[in-house]
């Protein structure tokens with residue numbers, strides 16, 4: 001870790017004062033943000049978490065309250081702000097389809113205005129700034145697996161476009177600031193991520209299925225369940241985010257995800273088996289514009305960052321089931 005070192009050098013007695021790196025995490029009270037903050041604090045960074053708690057919960061950051069390196073600012077990223085920091089992780093945006101479609105205009109504003117505000121802040125302070133982009137920018141992909149140079153197949157006027165197009169505009173802004181002003185940008189495209197700390201009510205497939213299985217309710221598979229996703233365990237993802245931020249040259253975009261692709265039917269069966277649940281699968285209509293397949297090509301991340309996910313689905317999903325048992329049912333977990 002590079003730190004600024006200043007010496008007061010009064011009478012030659014003052015010790016060296018090591019200034020810790022100051023890191024801003026927007027959307028830091030969310031699932032990815034709170035897990036990232038835990039790692040940054042463990043690395044001895046000073047962390048400011050900026051969040052308006054629109055789709056996040058204050059409980060996720062309670063754990064840091066007594067840490068002197070941590071500060072929480074309740075602020076809406078669609079409004080300008082000024083903060084003196086060395087690095088910015090821009091994670092602010094509702095990310096689950098259920099939440100980002102609740103107030104779609106606000107979702108678009110969060111990505112677009114949020115990007116403008118973090119970039120302005122980076123320009124003023126010289127901070128490095130990482131944009132949490134998404135596999136959704138590939139839309140319903142016609143290239144499989146998805147490589148970074150694929151431009152995507154996105155419906156610009158559908159129910160998912162507030163999120164997809166908002167994130168695409170954010171990428172565009174990041175690269176324009178990079179070309180125009182030489183801002184140190186880092187753009188990562190995050191694929192489906194899961195693990196302890198996910199919100200129980202965000203409507204995502206992993207949380208829905210685990211909770212349904214634990215409650216012995218029907219497992220709601222949308223469509224015929226043969227659509228695919230590739231799930232990355234949260235610790236692998238946060239490692240990748242930090243490695244991208246610490247990398248000195250490559251602006252991105254770079255895919256971060258686990259290429260282990262599975263059908264939604266197989267995810268349902270795995271969760272039913274691991275929870276010993278009597279739940280049955282109930283098939284419901286596929287939501288509009290739901291992508292039929294998704295798998296990251298991560299050769300670029302392997303080459304540039306020497307990163308690849310380490311946690312298998314079998315291990316990660318057990319830890320996630322345990323988390324929900326402990327936190328929602330008092331069932332003890334392992």
Ligand code: UDP
Nearest residue numbers: 097203204205206208220221222227264290
């Ligand atoms: N899905 C499902 N049942 C659920 C929730 C989601 O079958 O209860 C499907 C959804 O239609 C999609 C996949 O699981 O094909 C992943 O959905 P999620 O909302 O977790 O993420 P995203 O669609 O953003 O990848």
